[in-house]
Amino acid sequence: xxxxxxxxxxxxxxxxxxxxxxxxxxxxxxxxxxxxxxxxxxxxxxxxxxxxxxxxxxxxxxxxxxxxxxxxxxxxxxxxxxxxxxxxxxxxxxxxxxxxxxxxxxxxxxxxxxxxxxxxxxxxxxxxxxxxxxxxxxxxxxxxxxxxxxxxxxxxxxxxxxxxxxxxxxxxxxxxxxxxxxxxxxxxxxxxxxxxxxxxxxxxxxxxxxxxxxxxxxxxxxxxxxxxxxxxxxxxxxxxxxxxxxxxxxxxxxxxxxxxxxx
Amino acid sequence: xxxxxxxxxxxxxxxxxxxxxxxxxxxxxxxxxxxxxxxxxxxxxxxxxxxxxxxxxxxxxxxxxxxxxxxxxxxxxxxxxxxxxxxxxxxxxxxxxxxxxxxxxxxxxxxxxxxxxxxxxxxxxxxxxxxxxxxxxxxxxxxxxxxxxxxxxxxxxxxxxxxxxxxxxxxxxxxxxxxxxxxxxxxxxxxxxxxxxxxxxxxxxxxxxxxxxxxxxxxxxxxxxxxxxxxxxxxxxxxxxxxxxxxxxxxxxxxxxxxxxxxxxxxxxxxxxxxxxxxxxxxxxxxxxxxxxxxxxxxxxxxxxxxxxxxxxxxxxxxxxxxxxxxxxxxxxxxxxxxxxxxxxxxxxxxxxxxxxxxxxxxxxxxxxxxxxxxxxxxxxxxxxxxx
Numbered sequence: 001x002x003x004x005x006x007x008x009x010x011x012x013x014x015x016x017x018x019x020x021x022x023x024x025x026x027x028x029x030x031x032x033x034x035x036x037x038x039x040x041x042x043x044x045x046x047x048x049x050x051x052x053x054x055x056x057x058x059x060x061x062x063x064x065x066x067x068x069x070x071x072x073x074x075x076x077x078x079x080x081x082x083x084x085x086x087x088x089x090x091x092x093x094x095x096x097x098x099x100x101x102x103x104x105x106x107x108x109x110x111x112x113x114x115x116x117x118x119x120x121x122x123x124x125x126x127x128x129x130x131x132x133x134x135x136x137x138x139x140x141x142x143x144x145x146x147x148x149x150x151x152x153x154x155x156x157x158x159x160x161x162x163x164x165x166x167x168x169x170x171x172x173x174x175x176x177x178x179x180x181x182x183x184x185x186x187x188x189x190x191x192x193x194x195x196x197x198x199x200x201x202x203x204x205x206x207x208x209x210x211x212x213x214x215x216x217x218x219x220x221x222x223x224x225x226x227x228x229x230x231x232x233x234x235x236x237x238x239x240x241x242x243x244x245x246x247x248x249x250x251x252x253x254x255x256x257x258x259x260x261x262x263x
Numbered sequence: 264x265x266x267x268x269x270x271x272x273x274x275x276x277x278x279x280x281x282x283x284x285x286x287x288x289x290x291x292x293x294x295x296x297x298x299x300x301x302x303x304x305x306x307x308x309x310x311x312x313x314x315x316x317x318x319x320x321x322x323x324x325x326x327x328x329x330x331x332x333x334x335x336x337x338x339x340x341x342x343x344x345x346x347x348x349x350x351x352x353x354x355x356x357x358x359x360x361x362x363x364x365x366x367x368x369x370x371x372x373x374x375x376x377x378x379x380x381x382x383x384x385x386x387x388x389x390x391x392x393x394x395x396x397x398x399x400x401x402x403x404x405x406x407x408x409x410x411x412x413x414x415x416x417x418x419x420x421x422x423x424x425x426x427x428x429x430x431x432x433x434x435x436x437x438x439x440x441x442x443x444x445x446x447x448x449x450x451x452x453x454x455x456x457x458x459x460x461x462x463x464x465x466x467x468x469x470x471x472x473x474x475x476x477x478x479x480x481x482x483x484x485x486x487x488x489x490x491x492x493x494x495x496x497x498x499x500x501x502x503x504x505x506x507x508x509x510x511x512x513x514x515x516x517x518x519x520x521x522x523x524x525x526x527x528x529x530x531x532x533x534x535x536x537x538x539x540x541x542x543x544x545x546x547x548x549x550x551x552x553x554x555x556x557x558x559x560x561x562x563x564x565x566x567x568x569x570x571x572x573x574x575x576x577x578x579x580x581x582x583x584x585x586x587x588x589x590x591x592x593x594x595x596x597x598x599x600x601x602x603x604x605x606x607x608x609x610x611x612x613x614x615x616x617x618x619x620x621x622x623x624x625x626x627x628x629x630x631x632x633x634x635x636x637x638x639x640x641x642x643x644x645x646x647x648x649x650x651x
Contacts, residue, residue, distance in 0.1 A: 066633060081641035082648070116648040120641060 001258050004047075004058045005250025006040050006074060007083065008032060008067030011103030011131060012217065013039040015047040016247035017058070021090075021255040026050030027244045036067035044073075060254035064246050076257060081107055081120050083249030088213050089115025090252055091245070092237045096209040099199060099228070099236070100245070101218030103131040108202040110209060115249075121205040123198075131217045133170065134224075137191045140174050141184050151185055152192040152223030160190035170194065188223075196227040213237040215245040273491040280484055281468030284475055284514065286330055292476045293363055296322045302424060305361060305389065306474075307352060307369030307376065309535045309566075310397050312413055312556050314436040314545070316368070317478065318428045319420035325474035325536075326367070327514050328352040329360055330628045340382045344598045346375035347627035348512035353379055356388050364389040366423060368416070370397035373568050373601055393419050400570045401561045410557045417553070433552050437545045439478050444541040446485045447473065451538065453492060454530045455586055457502055460495040463529025464516035470537045471514050499528060504589035504646045507531040507582055509609075509622075511567055511602055517629040518594055525639040531586040533579050539564050567601040575605070576612035583618055590619035590646050592639060597624050619646050 003021070007014040009032060016027040028046035032039050040063070048054060055073070063074035064083040071077070084100045089111060098109040110119045123130065138145045160177045162170055170191060177187045203212075212234055218224055219242035229235050239245055271279070282288055293303045304316050305326040316323040328334075328351025336357035337350040355361050367389050371377045383392040396412040398405035417428055450469060453460050461469075473481050506527045508519060514536045519529055532538050543563045549555035565575045583591065591613060595602045606622050613620040621642040623635055 066637065079637050079641040079644060081637070082644045117641065117645040120645075122638060 001059045001255065002053060002057050003251045003254035003258060004044065004061040005083070005247040005252070005254060006044060006061065006063045006065075006071055007080065007244070007246035007250060008036050008040055008063065008065040008070065009080075009102050009246070010066055010105070012243065013043045013065070013067070014244045014247040015040075015043040016244050016251050017047050017051050017053065018248070018251035018255065021252055024248070025053070027241065027247065029241075029243055032067065036070045037072065040067070040071045041073075060258045062250040062254040062257070064250040075254070078250060078253050080246045080249075081109060081122075082117055083246045083253065084215055085109050085111040085117045085249065086115040086252045087245035087247075087249030088215055088237075088239075089113075090248060091239050092211065092213050095211045095213045095237060097203065097206070097212045099203060099212065099214045101130060101199065101214065101216040101224070103217060106130050106199055106202060106216075106218075108199070108206045110206045115252075119206040121202050123202065133195055134218065134221060136171055137174065137188065140171050141178075141188060143184070143188070148188055148192075149220070149222035149224065149226075152188045153226050154185055154189075158186055159193055160187045162187070162190040162194045192223045192227060196224060196231065199224075199228070200231055208232060210234060211237060213239075215239060215242040217243050219243075273488060274495075276484065277465075277488050277491065277495075280472055280481075280488065281465050283472035284327060284468065289327060289475065290360075290363060292480075293322060293324050296477065297363060302365040303363060305364040305367040307367065307379070308372050308395075308397075309540050310370050310372070310560055311368050311395060312416065312560050313478075314433060314440050314556055315413070315417055315420055315428060317436045317439070318432045319424045319426045321365070321420070321424060322477060323474070324364070325471070325514075326352050326355070326361065326364075327471070327475075328627055329355040329358065330515060332628055332630065341378070345378075346373070346512075346599050347597055348599075349375045349379040351627045353382060356383065361389070366391040366393065368393040368395065370395045372397065372566075373599075375599070391423060398561070399568070401565075406557065406561060409561050410554055413553055413557045413560075430552060433556075434547070437547055437552060437556065439482065441544045441547060442482050443473055443478050443485075444544055446482060446489065447541040449489060450485070450492065451531070458496065458499055459528065459530055460492050460497060462497060462519070462523055463508065463532065464519040464523060466529075467514070467516045467519050467532070467534065467537055470534075470540050471516075474536075474540065500526065502528060503650070504528070504643055505530045505587055507533065507579065507586060507588045507591050509533040509579065509591060509593035510595060510625075511535050511599060512596055512627065513537075513594060513625075515627075515629050517632075518625065518635075521629075521632055521635055522592055522594075522639050525636050526643050527592075527639070531582050531588060533564070533575075533582070535566055538582075539566065567599075567605040572605055572608040573612070576609050579609075580612065580616045580618065583616075588618075589650070590621070590642065592642065593620070593622035594625045594635070595622050596627060619649070 003018050005016050013032045014029050017025040026047045028043050030043045061074045063071035063077045064080045068077035088098045100107045107122045138148045160182045162173045214236045219238050302321045303324050304321045313323040334350045334354035337353040380394045545559040546555040564578045565571045623638045
């Protein structure tokens, strides 16, 4: 049975096609843009293109992410919290704690052996601990987003203390540090420390249990992941493409629906 | 004056009653009351004994803050990150929405409320504002202090209105309020059913209506509606999960509606604007009616500002069992510190009792619905997965 998952996030939209809940046939990632329905349709087409399948071949399709209710061709919508737990559990069955760091939100999830959510905590109304924060940090330091992870690990022990995780105030802190003559790498390292402090607190709210995995776009940032590894003294599992885990979870929920209806 | 014309259907009458506190209807009863040459007292706290206000001939009218998004006028007097209800209540005073009030009263519920009352007193809007003393606990010593506070309120009301509050009138008012409490309890009893005949949002509509209407009119209407409600049926997509909702100063039914639209059946609440407003009766047979009133108000299920968090948690756990709830959703008003601190006590108790619990920040006015819905839906998915 072919199932699909679409994850409409605040910054990017992801689609994934799954066969018999065993094989990932294809996926695609695009910027969400101002029209989530069109983005959903385009991203699904792009994912299907890889597979030689067409829309009619997808038996069940589930939408997730903040734009989940806007997908007219999905049979159901499920929150990204449940989907990330399912997706990560499928990839890493031993994982019990999940940190998903997306474009504009960040969630800590604890799950059981089946990938069912036991507890979760999310950032509220604030972009601290998210991809948006990293984007602003990179921009104000005139660096590429891809650069900032590895660079932040090169900082000496004299990290500049960035006390604010609020995107707006952190930016002010960074500008002040530049004026004070600190070098960019030390400032960057301080900004990374601040974001990791924030997500560690979020993880502590749900309780960290081995194993830990990190998903979402920020999982691609070596600076954040390296610091998490240091804090918890364990190596987080990360999917080869951590941005599509929500869509993978949605495709797994779609498979559940297909099996339930077949019974 | 009737709520709706007599030819209206029972459903229309129920709709009119439950929507009495919507902005477009909210002042109707207060203005009608004033047309009769009588005064209206705005109340900022569910601990102010309403029987006394009524016995002085005033209409006790619970202040709902403006439901508009911004509170720019209140920003002149209050920092941004303080109790949002207090700011929105002040905004409704400053923007003229409450210009009909003759007086206001509240308690020093917490620092936010104290400062709000200070501002009202300083700017003399309304013309008279009174702050009652309220203890933080209920015991023999604090009860004596509270009785004194209730007597002080009585004297203040008499001076304000020129009306002598007689024991006979006070006992009559206790009868009216106890009837209201009994009627609302009967409505809440219906919520214990597998398929409750009213939604959680409708229940909040009723309890907030009770606090702004002449209580006898409210009672008569609800009494006539009760047989209809007993047989009313509302279509439910599914009968579970059944949830209890917690919170303070939550008077916008849109928040309860949001939880229900996320796929839950809200069957009970721990709102000061809901169950805690009418829970427990005044002992009418008591020889000392003032003391009986004082006891009822101080001993009713506690709020986050009282010290008895263990009792509050136990009360909520009891309700969870009685109303057959699968979990608890707390919509915690932003910047309300007692609620933030109580959270840590509650989560321990609810975890120990095996009750799923989520606490999410919210504004006072209806806002950030998408963000809230995601968290509530995830909580519901968690409960449903556990039940499988």
